[in-house]
Amino acid sequence: MTDHYGYTAAKPPLRESSEQLRARVPGWGVDLDPQDRPSVPKLQLDPDATGAHWEFPERQPEHWPRERSIEHQFLTPVFGTAQPPRGLSGAIRKLAYARYSEGRAAHWLLLMAADRVDTVGSTLTSLASPHPDNLLAETGVLSEFKAHGLRSRLGERRTDVVHHPLDPIIVAGPWLLLGVVAYRTAKRVASRLRG
Amino acid sequence: MKAMTYRGPYRVRVEEKDRPRIEHPNDAIVRVALAAICGSDLHLYHGMMPDTRVGHTFGHEFIGVVDEVGPSVENLQVGDRVMVPFNVFCGTCFFCARGLYSNCHNVNPNATAVGGIYGYSHTTGGYDGGQAEFVRVPFADVGPSKIPDWMEDEDAVLLTDALATGYFGAQLGDIVEGDVVIVFGSGPVGLFAAKSAWLMGAGRVIVIDHLEHRLEKARTFAQAETYNFTEHDDIVVKMKKITDFLGADVAIDAVGAEADGNLIQHVTSAKLKLQGGSPVALNWAIDSVRKGGTVSVMGAYGPLFSAVKFGDAMNKGLTLRMNQCPVKRQWPRLFEHVHNGHLKPSDIVTHRIPLEHIAEGYHMFSAKLDGMIKPLITVSATS
Ligand SMILES: NC(=O)c1ccc[n+]([C@@H]2O[C@H](COP(=O)([O-])OP(=O)(O)OC[C@H]3O[C@@H](n4cnc5c(N)ncnc54)[C@H](O)[C@@H]3O)[C@@H](O)[C@H]2O)c1
Ligand SMILES: [Zn+2]
Ligand SMILES: [Zn+2]
Numbered sequence: 001m002t003d004h005y006g007y008t009a010a011k012p013p014l015r016e017s018s019e020q021l022r023a024r025v026p027g028w029g030v031d032l033d034p035q036d037r038p039s040v041p042k043l044q045l046d047p048d049a050t051g052a053h054w055e056f057p058e059r060q061p062e063h064w065p066r067e068r069s070i071e072h073q074f075l076t077p078v079f080g081t082a083q084p085p086r087g088l089s090g091a092i093r094k095l096a097y098a099r100y101s102e103g104r105a106a107h108w109l110l111l112m113a114a115d116r117v118d119t120v121g122s123t124l125t126s127l128a129s130p131h132p133d134n135l136l137a138e139t140g141v142l143s144e145f146k147a148h149g150l151r152s153r154l155g156e157r158r159t160d161v162v163h164h165p166l167d168p169i170i171v172a173g174p175w176l177l178l179g180v181v182a183y184r185t186a187k188r189v190a191s192r193l194r195g
Numbered sequence: 196m197k198a199m200t201y202r203g204p205y206r207v208r209v210e211e212k213d214r215p216r217i218e219h220p221n222d223a224i225v226r227v228a229l230a231a232i233c234g235s236d237l238h239l240y241h242g243m244m245p246d247t248r249v250g251h252t253f254g255h256e257f258i259g260v261v262d263e264v265g266p267s268v269e270n271l272q273v274g275d276r277v278m279v280p281f282n283v284f285c286g287t288c289f290f291c292a293r294g295l296y297s298n299c300h301n302v303n304p305n306a307t308a309v310g311g312i313y314g315y316s317h318t319t320g321g322y323d324g325g326q327a328e329f330v331r332v333p334f335a336d337v338g339p340s341k342i343p344d345w346m347e348d349e350d351a352v353l354l355t356d357a358l359a360t361g362y363f364g365a366q367l368g369d370i371v372e373g374d375v376v377i378v379f380g381s382g383p384v385g386l387f388a389a390k391s392a393w394l395m396g397a398g399r400v401i402v403i404d405h406l407e408h409r410l411e412k413a414r415t416f417a418q419a420e421t422y423n424f425t426e427h428d429d430i431v432v433k434m435k436k437i438t439d440f441l442g443a444d445v446a447i448d449a450v451g452a453e454a455d456g457n458l459i460q461h462v463t464s465a466k467l468k469l470q471g472g473s474p475v476a477l478n479w480a481i482d483s484v485r486k487g488g489t490v491s492v493m494g495a496y497g498p499l500f501s502a503v504k505f506g507d508a509m510n511k512g513l514t515l516r517m518n519q520c521p522v523k524r525q526w527p528r529l530f531e532h533v534h535n536g537h538l539k540p541s542d543i544v545t546h547r548i549p550l551e552h553i554a555e556g557y558h559m560f561s562a563k564l565d566g567m568i569k570p571l572i573t574v575s576a577t578s
Contacts, residue, residue: 080321140558
């Protein structure tokens with residue numbers, strides 16, 4: 001019963017022996033010993049190995065009330081200071097952090113909602129700034145011509161090609177929606193003024 | 196300075212930004228020479244990662260030259276050529292003290308469920324990243340290493356994430372001599388995981404993807420046996436057939452949140468953001484591995500729930516192992532392997548793109564155009 005592996009005790013033989021593999025694959029087996037690998041065992045207590053010369057790091061100054069997970073005991077001694085929360089999106093972010101733990105879907109869904117509000121708000125305000133958003137340049141779609149957009153997608157049996165048409169909708173969708181709302185509101189206002 | 200900034204899903208641009216400042220006595224400012232775009236950046240680019248703010252500079256794979264150091268920095272000097280692991284980490288918290296640098300407790304106020312990562316949204320700490328002329332590097336005495344003289348820049352930048360992660364992924368597979376290993380995903384992480392599986396004595400290494408140019412690379416760079424999942428009605432059954440119906444000993448997910456192969460899973464996660472990530476490859480890994488086998492997850496998923504086939508994993512008695520890679524812990528051994536020629540990371544680099552053209556780089560990498568596998572971003576000369 002050699003061809004009923006799994007149903008009998010033997011392990012199926014390999015097509016290539018270790019000697020054959022060592023000859024074919026450069027470096028085969030240089031880390032053969034499972035105990036002699038950098039992340040084995042997972043936990044290796046060695047606080048002197050890192051170059052750190054503190055027990056607890058000095059605290060970085062906090063220039064604004066830094067939002068933090070309520071699962072932390074306190075603000076971590078070091079943190080990023082990029083893009084402080086601002087405007088409506090900032091208010092939503094602060095609420096997500098102050099109110100909901102990381103264990104709650106509401107925490108993440110509010111943050112995602114804030115991300116969308118941030119995008120729409122930032123794009124609108126950019127239009128009045130010296131650096132208005134340029135969707136054509138920012139989406140990088142012009143590379144389609146230089147980088148063989150069609151040839152890269154056809155020829156192969158790529159499954160992702162099916163959903164590529166959704167991408168422009170994700171980029172343009174909020175603007176179309178905003179356009180429709182603006183148009184409807186304008187129409188309503190106009191008819192009110194007339195009537 | 197010039198920096199890549201996020202403007203919204205599928206939109207990035209290069210703009211003038213303030214140069215980062217020393218904000219903590221152990222900070223350094225690094226002038227970036229070379230950076231890279233990672234498959235992880237696509238999750239941000241597509242708007243899948245919560246708390247990705249407009250104006251954020253991405254980039255967690257970079258090397259450069261120390262431009263300024265804070266008053267408590269002892270191990271680095273201005274002018275040093277350094278490579279910086281993608282993890283921001285303190286070196287002394289409960290987790291760092293035990294070697295889990297990717298799970299540092301002192302650098303990410305925004306979440307306890309993930310450590311600090313450069314340029315990877317506020318969910319990983321709100322640090323601007325290295326796809327820019329300058330970057331703030333916290334804990335300069337702990338994170339960065341001087342680049343050895345013999346090491347080439349392109350190899351060094353790949354050691355800051357992709358190579359270390361692939362190698363780590365193979366380790367979490369607990370591979371022993373003669374194991375059959377399936378790697379899902381033939382991107383940079385998958386290619387390096389496949390190559391690393393051989394170093395650990397795998398008896399057979401199989402790589403799955405749907406992009407032919409990447410599978411070709413898996414054959415030439417990683418000497419792997421490859422299967423295109425679009426050519427098989429059911430890739431799990433195919434894997435059973437080629438493993439005597441037993442299943443593989445080890446499977447590695449090197450795909451993550453945007454996995455294709457099931458339109459509903461992909462669209463509900465990558466497009467509609469209703470799941471933390473599309474677990475198609477993870478589910479295939481769970482179903483392709485033999486009972487009692489190990490699944491190593493290197494693919495990244497968002498913090499929301501994902502539709503993972505947990506019942507199968509439980510009933511099969513699988514070992515599931517996973518983490519963000521603690522990069523610096525891998526370096527001493529990987530430096531040896533690169534030095535000895537066992538590994539040549541830069542062999543997978545396909546494109547070198549100047550920072551000014553990064554928006555096109557993102558589009559090409561996202562849409563997988565022009566045979567792109569690993570794009571590097573050239574920022575400035577090293578010396
Ligand atoms: N754990 C870590 O520390 C760590 C570090 C770096 C990257 N990552 C993650 O690893 C993953 C891969 O990164 P990368 O840079 O190689 O990305 P990538 O996007 O270049 O590669 C992913 C590959 O998976 C393929 N793929 C899609 N669906 C598949 C499926 N169902 N089965 C098999 N292959 C499929 C794609 O065609 C692509 O070639 C990402 O999720 C990234 O976030 C994790
Ligand atoms: Zn990465
Ligand atoms: Zn730490």
